[in-house]
Amino acid sequence: xxxxxxxxxxxxxxxxxxxxxxxxxxxxxxxxxxxxxxxxxxxxxxxxxxxxxxxxxxxxxxxxxxxxxxxxxxxxxxxxxxxxxxxxxxxxxxxxxxxxxxxxxxxxxxxxxxxxxxxxxxxxxxxxxxxxxxxxxxxxxxxxxxxxxxxxxxxxxxxxxxxxxxxxxxxxxxxxxxxxxxxxxxxxxxxxxxxxxxxxxxxxxxxxxxxxxxxxxxxxxxxxxxxxxxxxxxxxxxxxxxxxxxxxxxxxxxxxxxxxxxxxxxxxxxxxxxxxxxxxxxxxxxxxxxxxxxxxxxxxxxxxxxxxxxxxxxxxxxxxxxxxxxxxxxxxxxxxxxxxxxxxxxxxxxxxxxxxxxxxxxxxxxxxxxxxxxxxxxxxxxxxxxxxxxxxxxxxxxxxxxxxxxxxxxxxxxxxxxxxxxxxxxxxxxxx
Numbered sequence: 001x002x003x004x005x006x007x008x009x010x011x012x013x014x015x016x017x018x019x020x021x022x023x024x025x026x027x028x029x030x031x032x033x034x035x036x037x038x039x040x041x042x043x044x045x046x047x048x049x050x051x052x053x054x055x056x057x058x059x060x061x062x063x064x065x066x067x068x069x070x071x072x073x074x075x076x077x078x079x080x081x082x083x084x085x086x087x088x089x090x091x092x093x094x095x096x097x098x099x100x101x102x103x104x105x106x107x108x109x110x111x112x113x114x115x116x117x118x119x120x121x122x123x124x125x126x127x128x129x130x131x132x133x134x135x136x137x138x139x140x141x142x143x144x145x146x147x148x149x150x151x152x153x154x155x156x157x158x159x160x161x162x163x164x165x166x167x168x169x170x171x172x173x174x175x176x177x178x179x180x181x182x183x184x185x186x187x188x189x190x191x192x193x194x195x196x197x198x199x200x201x202x203x204x205x206x207x208x209x210x211x212x213x214x215x216x217x218x219x220x221x222x223x224x225x226x227x228x229x230x231x232x233x234x235x236x237x238x239x240x241x242x243x244x245x246x247x248x249x250x251x252x253x254x255x256x257x258x259x260x261x262x263x264x265x266x267x268x269x270x271x272x273x274x275x276x277x278x279x280x281x282x283x284x285x286x287x288x289x290x291x292x293x294x295x296x297x298x299x300x301x302x303x304x305x306x307x308x309x310x311x312x313x314x315x316x317x318x319x320x321x322x323x324x325x326x327x328x329x330x331x332x333x334x335x336x337x338x339x340x341x342x343x344x345x346x347x348x349x350x351x352x353x354x355x356x357x358x359x360x361x362x363x364x365x366x367x368x369x370x371x372x373x374x375x376x377x378x379x380x381x382x383x384x385x386x387x388x389x390x391x392x393x394x395x396x397x398x399x400x401x402x403x404x405x406x407x408x409x410x411x412x413x414x415x416x417x418x419x420x421x422x423x424x425x426x427x428x429x430x431x432x
Contacts, residue, residue: 002217002331003366005031005102006093009052011081014045016395020386023093024104024125024136030400033384034358035367037351038398039377039421040388045396046370049388050336053368054223055079056090056107060215063195064109064117076109076117081395086110087120096213101126104136105214107197118194120144124211140202140211145194149187151207222330222365226319228312228341234291237284242326247319251294251307254322255284261327268321271353275346276314312341320350324357324364333365339373351379374418382407382417387426401426 006021006029021032040046051071058067068076080088087108095102108121121143125136139150187207191198202208203215223245230248239256240249257265273280281297283304295304296314307315320338323329339347357364371377377385382402391397401407401417407425411417420426 001329001364001366002094002096002213003032003034003098004092004094004332006091007032008089008091009049010089011084011086012052012055012088012090013048013079013081014390014394014396015048015052016081016084016393018049018396018398020398021093023091024102024127030383032366033381034364035355035369035380035384036386037369037371037377037380037384038386038388039371039426042372044388044390046372046388047336048396050223050334050370052090053221053332053334056092057218057221057223059107059109060197060200060218063193063200064119064197065195068117076111094214094217096217101129103210103214105199112194116195118145119197122147122198124199124214126210140198140208142189142191142198145191145198147189147198149189149198149202149208149211150185151187217331220330221332221334222323224323224333224335224338226316226335228315231294231315231319232308234287234293237286237290237292241328242330243319243323247315250315250319250322251284251292254282254294255292257322257325258284261325264325264327268318268325271321272318275317275349279314282318313343313346316341317346317350321353324353329357329365331365332368334368336370337372338369339371339376344373344375347373347376348379351376355379355384374422377418377421378416380417382411385417385426387428389428397428399428 004021006019006023006026008019008023009015010017019026020036022029038046038049054071055067055073058070062070067073068079073079076088087110090107092105093102094105104125106121106123106125107119109117110120112118119142122140123138123142124140125138127136141147189198189202191201199211199215203211205212225245226247230246231250233248235249235252237255238252239259240252241256243249243253254265257268269280269282272282278298279296283295283297285293285295287293294307296306296310297304316338323333338350342350354367354369358367383400385401386398387401388396388398407417407420410420410425
C-alpha cells in the first residue's frame, strides 16, 4: 500500500510554510507514521491542513480553478496566505510500497494576467536505482504547461551529463518555439489547458506507468466529511462498494457487505455490539418505493430501530468501522475530528482501531486525523502526534511531540499523552 512519508505546503491560508515528515532533501527527518494525528487549539489551522488534502484531490479531479472555488474556499486570493505574493505550493514525498524508491510530487499554483489560477509548475522526481544521495531524477517536469516526460518505469538517460539543468534548457527551447526532437525515452508535453494538472492527462496514458500510479494514489484518497444527518437519508436501493465522503450511502454499503462479505460484516457487528451495548444486528430493508432503510436491532426490543432514530454517535462509530473493514481500503484516509458526538470512553478504543487498521499486515490505509480531544490522544504515541500552533506572525507552526525530550520521558513513565496536552505540557514554551 502506498504511503506518504512527508508533506510540505506553502502559502495556503495560515500555512505559510510547514513540513510534516521527511522530504527528498531532508533525509535526516523521520517519515510520517502509518497513523498521524494533528492536535491544537481552535483557530490554529487544523481544518486548513485537512483541507489541503481535499484541495489537491479537487485539483486532480476538476482543475485548479474549480478547486479554488469549491467547498466554500472563495477563490485563489482567499486561499493564498495573507500578505503573500508567491505561488501556493505543495510537495508530497511518498512510496508506492515498502520496498519502492520514494517519489516526490511538486506543484505550484499561481494566477495569470487575467487573475485566474493556473498550474505554474509541476514535477515528479525519483532517485535512480542504488542512488541514495544527490538530487533525484525528474521524470516529469512542466513549466507553464510545457515540458518533458520520461516514458516507462525506469529513469532513462539524461540528455547530457549535467543532469537536471539540461531539462531547464530543453524547456526553455520549447517555450521559445525552437525545434526539439523527442527520443525513445522522452516525450515532449504541451497541455492545452494550464488549469488542469499534467498528471491528470499523462496519468491516463499507458506509456507513463509511474505517473499513472501517482494519479491513482491521489484518486484513491478518502477524505471524510461524514455527517450523521446525511447517513439518515433514504437512498435508492442498490449495493455500493465504498462509503462516500458524506456517508449518505451507508445503507448501500451495508447492502453490499451483507451480500459480498458476510464474514467481514459479522466482524463489524461484533465490534459495534461491544462498543455500543444493546445493538446485536444491523441490516437493510427495501421500502415499497425502492428506498433503502438501515435498521438496528436492540436486544431489549422486538421491533428494530431505523437510522433516523439512532444517535449521532452510534451512526459515526458504525460508519468508521465499516470504513475500516472495506475489503479494498483507500491508500490514504483523512478524518477531521472523529470524536464529535462520541462518548469519551469510546475514543481510546477508536484510536486503537485506526492504528490497527493502518499498521495491519494486510496493508490498510494510512490514517491522518485532526483532533482536539485529549481522550483520543491518550491512545497515541509522541511520534504519531503533531502539535499545530499559531506563531507570533499569525502563521501556523508545526512540530512532532516526540521532538521534545521531556514529553518522551514523561510518556515512558506511563503518563498519558492526552493528559500532558490537557496540562499544557505540549504547548511551545518558547512562545510563552
